[in-house]
Amino acid sequence: MKGGSGLPAPLRAALRVGEATCYRHCDRPTRVTEITSGLPGLWQVLACPSGVVSVVSYAELGSTNPSNRVRGALRRWASPVSLVRRRDLRLATRHGPELGPRAERWLAAAPPGQRVRVVYWRVYPSKGADGVERRLGVCQDRHRAPVFFFGSPGSVDWVCPKCSRPPGASRPPGSPSPGLRSRRQSSRVAGTGNPAASPLNRRGRPQAHRPPSGHHRVPTPLVLRR
Amino acid sequence: MRASRAPRRLTIVLAQWCPHCVPLSVKNGRLLAKGLGIPLRLLDIDRKDQGKEADRYVRRYGDAAPDYLIPQVFLEWSDGTVEHLLTGFSEQVARTAAAWRSLLSSAWLARTRRGARG
Numbered sequence: 001m002k003g004g005s006g007l008p009a010p011l012r013a014a015l016r017v018g019e020a021t022c023y024r025h026c027d028r029p030t031r032v033t034e035i036t037s038g039l040p041g042l043w044q045v046l047a048c049p050s051g052v053v054s055v056v057s058y059a060e061l062g063s064t065n066p067s068n069r070v071r072g073a074l075r076r077w078a079s080p081v082s083l084v085r086r087r088d089l090r091l092a093t094r095h096g097p098e099l100g101p102r103a104e105r106w107l108a109a110a111p112p113g114q115r116v117r118v119v120y121w122r123v124y125p126s127k128g129a130d131g132v133e134r135r136l137g138v139c140q141d142r143h144r145a146p147v148f149f150f151g152s153p154g155s156v157d158w159v160c161p162k163c164s165r166p167p168g169a170s171r172p173p174g175s176p177s178p179g180l181r182s183r184r185q186s187s188r189v190a191g192t193g194n195p196a197a198s199p200l201n202r203r204g205r206p207q208a209h210r211p212p213s214g215h216h217r218v219p220t221p222l223v224l225r226r
Numbered sequence: 227m228r229a230s231r232a233p234r235r236l237t238i239v240l241a242q243w244c245p246h247c248v249p250l251s252v253k254n255g256r257l258l259a260k261g262l263g264i265p266l267r268l269l270d271i272d273r274k275d276q277g278k279e280a281d282r283y284v285r286r287y288g289d290a291a292p293d294y295l296i297p298q299v300f301l302e303w304s305d306g307t308v309e310h311l312l313t314g315f316s317e318q319v320a321r322t323a324a325a326w327r328s329l330l331s332s333a334w335l336a337r338t339r340r341g342a343r344g
Contacts, residue, residue, distance in 0.1 A: 017317050017318075018318075018320070019318075020321075046317065054317075055316055067291075087293050090289075090293065092315070093288075093310060094313075095311065097329045097333070098312050098328050098329045101333065104328075104332055104334065105333075108333075122316060
């Protein structure tokens, strides 16, 4: 595979997402779904039971930055494709010492130039001209591939653009779609909506704590947030 | 060669409002710097006098993106090289905390400390 060689088991294990709660939508635990695609690495979608996406990540061992390939894959799954913007893709290089002893040993023996890179896709909630807050949603139990869309959870427009049904209304247990593998539904309810427990926001910024302005460059949002 | 170089300074690019940064990464950065016997430098992306240097570090040595992730941690060596050590985990603060724990107990750190002492 061009640019990447997938993700060997020790690294895959080290990068699997543990328990997490929904990002600034509800306090329910996220379901982590692994997606298969034409790319060799590990895709993980974190979404709450209502189908609100906290973050999508793609991890790969390789010699090049996979961001463009990740963007291409996401554009195939997003409706509309304009949902996938470069500024919403954020890169992180993962090194052996931070990934635990097994991954550290594995990476120490890896060929030179091979690096673990993770690309995160996080779309922040935003309010439109109508004042309604919209979020990234995913419908992934009724399709061969996930369908990402933007809407207002709980409203009439919170439906999958492909099947016209709310994403939370999943298939009966035990009948997963091909291409999608739900790995875990955490039973532990963690988090209290405390910003300190929230994942990184724009440049790691929790929205609730965001100052009114900053002197550093912040990309213009598609629509006004807050 | 490599054996002759030594750690010189630890730099963390952060923001005060980021829960992955403060207090988590500042506290662990202090531990790491102390263990290596080097100073810790904090570059706050929201401070005029530090933001540009923070951007430069991330662009040149770190995980650059139009809207990059923080914190990002760098180790500067006596030979002038800068090594990217860690970027915050977007999934959850607890995951960034776990990465710090692994880093502080890593074989890499033990080797680096032995080298720094030697």
